[in-house]
Amino acid sequence: MPELPEVQTIASQLKKEILGLTILGVWSDWPKTLQVVSHKDHLKIKKTKKLVKASELKKLYKVFCDDVIGKKIKNVSRIGKNIIIHLSDEHVILVHQKLSGHLLFSEWDIINNVPISKKKGVLNDKVNGYIHLIFYLSGGKMLALSDLRKFAKVISGPKKEIFSLSDIANLGPDPFDKNFTFEKFKRRVKNKKGKIKTVLLNQEVLAGIGNIYADEILWVCKIHPLTPTEKISSVKLKKMYNEMKEMLRFSIKIGGDSMSDFRNIYGEKGKFQKYHKVYQKKGEACTRCKAKIERIKVGGRSSHYCPKCQQAAC
DNA sequence: ACTAGCCCCTGGGAGC
């Protein structure tokens, strides 16, 4: 699933491909993916949750189109696990890919209305086929969202308003932020009571870590996922801070993690899944001590760990 | 302040 390295991979690649292009049109067969902030219907739809009337979706779709069509793409950035596409006139599009969403960039065969892939086999990869949103771009290009589970969210609106949404405003610091020192990391983790795994996944503590990297970081640091934050020594925290940054940097370098549905904007897999030590390795031998990897539930999420070298006491 | 549980979805695996 897309976590910091995967989202960074997408953002960096988009930056190379779509800057300066204009959005010419929007298509969607699942408009529930879309949200807007500059319209009262946004609130209405959020509140109704389950039953969204077709007429409301139609209105929302129209506002979304008004927000983005005819706009030029000025920049692409990442905040936590969110991709921000900056448009002319201070509007932005926020994309959160959630579990199975990923953005695909391609040329577009306008005559036959199909994407033209640069790479062979990409269109045969099943996970690239669940396309529910397309931005038609100038120059015969397209940007599509493939999302098997339809959990992804795409929100348009004025930059100021989007950045004040809880999706962005409540996020903790980015692990790669220059100001995110060890002292800051330590303070934020220690201020949160609870299990370390839950705290690592909490995007308000720090933004970008998800289930895969949390499990892998805890294994490297030999910390049991259920360890209360107050029981973790400064030495261990320091190691966690360093290992986390190194792991994320390494994963970005090799294109992220494609254990599940993640693909980059060209539809290609990343390689981090080849380096997993515990995630989805239940029953396999720990590469450090040969004990069998176990899986437990922590805060509703599955957690993988080595019962021998990740002891609860620190 | 924290936790447990539900919801959103669908492919895939298990069981019959």
Added chain:
DNA sequence: TGCTCCCAGGGGCTAG
């Protein structure tokens, strides 16, 4: 073979 049931998983939300 084919049917039904159940589950994962990020994050928002509510109830306890």
